[in-house]
Amino acid sequence: MNDIWTDRLSEYLDGELSAEERRELEAHLAECPECSATLDELRRVVARAAVLEDQPPTTDLWPGIAERIGVSSGEAPAALTDLDEYRDRKRAGLGRRRFAFTLPQLAAASVALVVLSGGTAWLMSRAARPTESEPPAAEAPAAPVPASFVSTEYDAAIVELEQILAANRDQLDTATVRVIEENLMIIDRAIGQAQRALAQDPASTYLHEHLVGTMRQKLEFLRQAAEMTGAVS
Amino acid sequence: MIGPDLADEVTQDVFVRTWRKLDSFRGEAAFGTWLHRVAINVILGRRKKLGIARERFVNGEKALGGLSQKPPGAETAIDFESALATLPEGARQVFVLHDMEGYKHDEIAEMLEISSGTSKSQLHRARMILRDYLDR
Numbered sequence: 065m066n067d068i069w070t071d072r073l074s075e076y077l078d079g080e081l082s083a084e085e086r087r088e089l090e091a092h093l094a095e096c097p098e099c100s101a102t103l104d105e106l107r108r109v110v111a112r113a114a115v116l117e118d119q120p121p122t123t124d125l126w127p128g129i130a131e132r133i134g135v136s137s138g139e140a141p142a143a144l145t146d147l148d149e150y151r152d153r154k155r156a157g158l159g160r161r162r163f164a165f166t167l168p169q170l171a172a173a174s175v176a177l178v179v180l181s182g183g184t185a186w187l188m189s190r191a192a193r194p195t196e197s198e199p200p201a202a203e204a205p206a207a208p209v210p211a212s213f214v215s216t217e218y219d220a221a222i223v224e225l226e227q228i229l230a231a232n233r234d235q236l237d238t239a240t241v242r243v244i245e246e247n248l249m250i251i252d253r254a255i256g257q258a259q260r261a262l263a264q265d266p267a268s269t270y271l272h273e274h275l276v277g278t279m280r281q282k283l284e285f286l287r288q289a290a291e292m293t294g295a296v297s
Numbered sequence: 298m299i300g301p302d303l304a305d306e307v308t309q310d311v312f313v314r315t316w317r318k319l320d321s322f323r324g325e326a327a328f329g330t331w332l333h334r335v336a337i338n339v340i341l342g343r344r345k346k347l348g349i350a351r352e353r354f355v356n357g358e359k360a361l362g363g364l365s366q367k368p369p370g371a372e373t374a375i376d377f378e379s380a381l382a383t384l385p386e387g388a389r390q391v392f393v394l395h396d397m398e399g400y401k402h403d404e405i406a407e408m409l410e411i412s413s414g415t416s417k418s419q420l421h422r423a424r425m426i427l428r429d430y431l432d433r
Binding site: 071073074075080102106108109110112113114116119121123129132133237239240 | 327421
């Protein structure tokens with residue numbers, strides 16, 4: 065089995081043939097069971113490759129590197145531990161996500177964060193110092209800042225953005241996408257830490273501000289990523 | 298490429314080399330592309346030191362010709378990952394970068410200093426070899 069189309073099967077699989085070539089190859093596939101079988105096997109190879117795991121170092125490499133570049137090896141850089149999370153995401157099928165969203169979506173998300181941030185500050189100020197115009201008896205209970213509300217609205221905005229990730233995936237080079245993913249992972253980790261701390265200390269003004277600030281950082285990062293794709297300006 | 302026993306050592310070399318050459322990164326290529334180029338140079342340097350000849354990318358047919366004639370039943374002797382390790386250097390690098398790491402052909406071409414067409418042909422030949430080592 066080796067006809068003129070055999071060597072084009074990978075290009076077909078990767079979507080790199082022209083429309084005309086694709087039509088010709090598909091017509092050929094309909095009549096050539098051998099090429100069809102080969103194509104199926106190539107698909108399986110690609111699928112198999114996608115789930116192969118990187119082999120981690122057999123030992124901690126950081127002490128040796130630290131010694132050679134003349135820095136303290138007391139603590140491994142955060143990136144090393146982040147790597148495990150990256151691999152988990154990759155295994156979960158999130159490793160190759162790309163970012164694409166529209167300006168209205170970004171604007172909506174930005175507005176949501178501004179409102180939430182303002183709302184948080186407002187609630188904080190109310191909880192911290194009752195004003196003269198507000199009799200204490202009439203004041204609402206000093207309810208904790210609704211972190212779940214903040215989180216729900218924010219998550220909805222992010223989810224909405226991420227639901228259309230694939231649209232402009234080819235606008236960024238792979239290395240850039242990786243940098244974006246890794247930075248988002250770090251930001252997500254910071255958000256997670258802030259949320260956990262907030263669960264322990266719901267009345268902490270600092271933690272609320274930190275959480276909102278980190279969320280805003282993520283949104284800004286996503287906005288910059290969108291600018292790089294050319295989807296927004 | 299260099300064997301698992303040396304992989305950790307070379308990984309350290311890559312990190313140290315990158316650290317020392319950071320000021321030479323001018324942003325003309327994506328950082329990841331530049332980093333891969335540094336890594337490849339470190340690996341090739343190590344291979345040269347070990348006396349391992351580099352197989353040429355440009356002669357894919359010659360480089361891959363031997364493996365495509367695997368002995369009958371060989372697929373039962375080694376698994377997919379082991380087969381991947383036996384691919385010629387050029388085919389393996391393209392396969393890893395494209396199918397495992399998700400890089401595009403033009404990015405791979407820049408990293409490996411080959412043409413995009415060579416990257417495509419190396420990838421196809423690597424896949425054609427590896428399909429014989431899929432789980433049945």
